[in-house]
Structure formats: C-alpha cells, structure tokens
Amino acid sequence: MWIKEPGTVTERIEFLGRPELCSYLVKGDTYALVGGAMAHVIPDVLSQLNDLEVDLERIRHLVILHSHYDHLGMAPYLTQQWPWLKVAISEVGARILTNQKALKAIQDYNNSMLEAKSGVYQIEPLNIVKEGFPVHLIINGGMEIDLENGVKLQIIDVPGHSVCSVAVYLPREYALFPSDSIGTLTEERILPMGSSNYDYFQESIDKLGKIRAEIICLEHFGALTPPEGIELCERVKKEAKDFRKEMIDTYKRKADIDLTIEELAKNFYCGLSKVGLLPEELLKDILKRMVMFVNQIE
Numbered sequence: 464m465w466i467k468e469p470g471t472v473t474e475r476i477e478f479l480g481r482p483e484l485c486s487y488l489v490k491g492d493t494y495a496l497v498g499g500a501m502a503h504v505i506p507d508v509l510s511q512l513n514d515l516e517v518d519l520e521r522i523r524h525l526v527i528l529h530s531h532y533d534h535l536g537m538a539p540y541l542t543q544q545w546p547w548l549k550v551a552i553s554e555v556g557a558r559i560l561t562n563q564k565a566l567k568a569i570q571d572y573n574n575s576m577l578e579a580k581s582g583v584y585q586i587e588p589l590n591i592v593k594e595g596f597p598v599h600l601i602i603n604g605g606m607e608i609d610l611e612n613g614v615k616l617q618i619i620d621v622p623g624h625s626v627c628s629v630a631v632y633l634p635r636e637y638a639l640f641p642s643d644s645i646g647t648l649t650e651e652r653i654l655p656m657g658s659s660n661y662d663y664f665q666e667s668i669d670k671l672g673k674i675r676a677e678i679i680c681l682e683h684f685g686a687l688t689p690p691e692g693i694e695l696c697e698r699v700k701k702e703a704k705d706f707r708k709e710m711i712d713t714y715k716r717k718a719d720i721d722l723t724i725e726e727l728a729k730n731f732y733c734g735l736s737k738v739g740l741l742p743e744e745l746l747k748d749i750l751k752r753m754v755m756f757v758n759q760i761e
Contacts, residue, residue, distance in 0.1 A: 469507070476490075483735065496526065498642065499538050503536075522548060551600040624659060641671055642682045646668075648683070648695070651730075653699055654735075657756075676693075684734065732746075
C-alpha cells in the first residue's frame with residue numbers, strides 16, 4: 464500500500480509532516496525523527512505530535528539523511544525549542560553545513576517557503592548563515608543509533624544522489640528510510656535523481672535492494688508497505704538503468720547539452736515541481752549534471 468497522507472505506518476513508525484515533505488517518528492524507549500523536511504512544515508509536525516500525545520522529551524534525535532535544503536529545515540527551530548534534541552548527520556554532510564554558500568541556499572529556500580506557506584503559526588525565519596547549523600552527532604555507514612527496547616537505526620552509506628547521503632534501516636520493522644538515494648516516487652513516474660554521481664547512485668540502489676526491506680519510508684510523497692514496499696527497489700533499479708540509456712541516447716540524437724536537457728525535462732515536471740519544491744532552474748541544473756556525467760562530458 465502507498466501511504467500518501469501523514470498517519471501511522473506501523474506500531475513504531477508515524478509519518479509526520481505533509482505528503483510532499485515527510486518526516487518519521489520512530490519509537491523505542493526513546494524516539495527519533497528521521498528526516499528534517501523544511502521549516503514551513505513545523506506547525507504540521509507539532510500539531511501531529513500533539514494529537515499523538517507524544518512526550519516531546521522522549522524525542523532525542525533528529526536524523527538528517529542528506530544536506531539538501533528540503534531535508535533539514537526543521538532542525539534549527541526544533542533544537543532551539545527542544546534543547547535535549549541531538550541532530551545527527553554524516554561526516555560529509557556536517558562538513559557541507561559549515562560552507563557559507565550551502566548555508567545561504569538552505570536558508571533562502573526555507574525562508575521563501577516559510578513566507579509563502581507557514582500557516583497559522585509564526586515560525587522564525589532561519590538565520591543559519593549567521594548562527595551556524597546545529598550538528599551534534601556524526602553518523603556514517605556501519606553505525607547504529609540505539610533507541611532502546613530493541614529498536615536500532617542502522618546507518619548505511621548511499622552516495623550518488625548527494626555526496627553526503629546515508630540511509631537508515633530499522634530491522635525491527637523491516638523498514639528502510641532511503642531519503643532521495645533511490646530517487647523520487649511520484650504519481651507519474653519514479654524520478655532517478657543521481658545528481659552527484661550516477662554510478663554511485665545506481666550502486667547505492669543495488670546495495671539497498673539487497674536489504675530486502677518490506678517498508679519504504681520516503682521523504683517525499685509518503686511510505687510504501689507490502690507488496691509495494693517490497694517491489695520498489697527493483698522498480699527503481701530498472702528506472703535508473705532505463706533513464707541512463709535515455710540520457711545517452713537523447714544526447715547522441717540532439718548533439719547539444721541544452722537541447723538534451725530541454726527534452727528530458729518535459730517528463731520531470733511532476734511531483735516536486737508541481738508542489739513548488741523544485742524550481743525549473745534547479746531541475747535543469749540537476750539534469751545537466753547527470754547528462755554530463757553519463758556522457759562523460761567535461
């Protein structure tokens with residue numbers, strides 16, 4: 464089943480946020496939020512946690528699976544409000560979050576969405592260029608975050624979508640949290656987003672497929688339970704392979720990078736683009752990086 468709206472996924476996993484920007488509450492004796500979403504969904508998350516009657520002091524970790532602007536925007540506000548919360552991210556991700564250019568992009572994207580879609584609560588705009596981004600725990604592949612009572616989050620290195628991507632596997636629930644490392648599922652298609660390194664992207668998909676997870680908790684557009692969850696990695700693997708061929712064939716036919724991108728972009732205006740989270744300029748930049756990589760264009 465494809466769970467498209469926030470709600471219960473399993474006894475130990477709650478889908479929070481909005482359909483297009485998902486975070487997950489994972490419950491052991493202590494709790495963790497997996498996925499940092501964007502700042503403007505904070506009111507939704509706080510309301511959902513209130514409805515679930517969650518003891519907020521049990522939420523000890525916010526696990527950020529990569530450093531893109533739409534996966535970590537809640538962290539600055541939540542760490543200010545919840546001083547017990549520890550933000551966890553990969554070593555490469557933590558390094559990126561000391562870069563002023565990266566911080567400005569994260570701040571600008573989140574604040575523009577806050578201004579447009581903040582809703583009834585007033586959330587202070589991000590000021591991370593001046594204040595820095597909160598990071599308390601470095602996580603890399605092979606590590607675990609122990610939430611106690613048999614609930615452990617296993618960390619897996621999955622570069623390709625970004626240089627800093629990690630995934631989380633929760634063996635207790637056979638649940639995988641891949642973020643964007645296996646692409647983006649939309650109503651229209653699966654968008655392969657190997658924007659950092661397409662080779663690594665396909666290798667990461669293969670690695671995650673071998674886990675044979677039954678539940679896939681995505682950070683855009685919800686969660687999949689069996690049988691769809693079991694099938695997703697194979698679907699993504701095929702889509703990534705097919706899209707690689709499409710990028711090569713289209714470039715051979717067009718013999719021009721800009722015309723190739725224009726052609727490919729026609730089938731990417733769905734999902735994140737439809738809800739205003741992937742501006743056209745950024746989409747074309749992502750496509751350009753992928754096309755240049757697979758065609759070995761310097």
